[in-house]
Amino acid sequence: MVSMREIFPGVWRDGGRLMTRNLVPGSRSYSEQLVNAGGKEYRVWDPNHSKPAAAIANGLKNFPLKPGMTVLYLGIASGQTASHFSDIVGGRGLIYGVEISQRTFRELNPVAEKRGNMIPILANARKPEDYPWVEQSDVVFQDVATDDQSEILIRNCKRFLKPDGFAMLSLKSRSIDVTKAPDAIYRREEKKLSGHFDVVEKVRLDPYEKDHMLFVLKPA
Template sequence: MSESIRTIKETNMENVFECEYIDGTVRLCTKNFAPGYSVYGERLIKYNGTEYREWNAFRSKLAGAIMKGLKENPVKKNTKVLYLGAASGTTPSHISDIVEKDGKVYGVEFSARVVRELILVAQRRPNLFPILADARFPQSYMPLVEDADVLYVDIAQPDQTDIAIYNARTFLKSDGYLLLAIKARSIDVTKDPSEIFKAEAQKLEKSDFDVKQVINLDPYDKDHAMVLARFKG
C-alpha cells in the first residue's frame, strides 16, 4: 500500500499517526506491533521501512474520539491499560500498538466465543492479555491485573458508569485516567442522548473523578459519547 501513501506524520498524541493518501484522504494509523498481520481487515501500510495499520474511526470509539477532538490521549508508550469490553480486539490491538513492548493491555471480555477471537489476536501481541470475566465482578480478575494507568470502558450495560467507577476504585492509580464510552441507548432509550451524557458525567464528578472532556462520537458512533476523566481517588 506504500505506493498510495503521500506521507505519514506524527500527531500531538504519542504513537498515533496520520496517514495521508495520494488522493488527499487522511486516516489515523498506528505502528503495527505484529508486522504482517491485520486484526479486522484494516489496511497495512509500509512507509520508510515501518509497517503501519490504518485505524478506522468507524470501528473504534477511541479513534472516533481522536477524530472528534480528544484533547489528550492518556494511552501512551509503556502505560498499563485495563480494558473492559475488549470484544474481539479491534481497539485493544491499536492500544497494544501504542503502548509497545513495555506496556500492557488487560482485555476483559464476558463472551467466551468472542474471547477466543481475542486470544488469536493476543498470540502475536505479547503485551495483550485476554481475560474471560464479568466486569461487574472485578474481584474475579484481581489476581491477574496490575494497577492501571488507564481504565478504558466500552460495555453495553445500563449501569456501565457504575461498573467503571467500581473498577477504578479497584485498579486505577491515583491521577490515572478513565476513558468511558457511554452508550446512551443501553442506559435509557426514552431520553435524549445529550441528557444521558451529562448525567453520567455528573455521576463521575460525584465519585472522585475530574471530567476533562465529553465528546459526542457522531457520526462515527450514533448516540455514543467518550468521556475523558482523571481519577482523584
C-alpha cells in the same frame, strides 16, 4: 505519497487516515489496511469501527495512552480497538482485557497470542473481585455498552486505577435508556461520574458512532 505526522505518542495521521505502528509487522489483527512508510509498517485505525479513533477524528485533545503503559480494557470483545492500544503501548506495555462473552473471547485469544502484550480475561466487569491479580493501571478504558456503564467504571477504577492515571468511558446512551434524549443521559451520567472523577474532556462520537460520548476522566 504518504506523509505521516505523529499526533499523539504512537498515533499517526496521514491526510484523513489515522494509524498505529504495527507491533507485529506483516500481520493483521482483523481486516485492517496495512501501510508502509519510511521503512515502517502502520495499521489504519478506522473511526467507523473504533470509538477512541472516532474521538480523535472528532478533535479529542487529551488522549492518555502512551508507550510502556499498563491498560485495563473492559469490554475488549475480539480485540479490534485493543489491537491498536497494543500497538501504542508497545512491547514494554500491557493490556489486560476483560470480556464476558465466551464466543467473542475465542476470537480474542489468537489476536492476543500473536501480539504478546495482551492478557485476555474471561470475566464479568461488574465483578472486579474475580480478577484481583490485575496490576494497577495507567489507563482504565471501558466500552461494555450496558445500562450500568458508569458504575462498572467506578468500581474498576477504585480497585485498579493508579491515582495519577486516566479513565476513558465510551458511553452509549441507547444502552442506558433508549426512551431518553442522549443529552439528558450524558448529563445524568456525568453527574454520577463527577462524584469520583474530574472530567478532563468529553467528545461526541457522531457520526461515526451514533448517540455515543467519550469521556476522559481523572480521579478526583
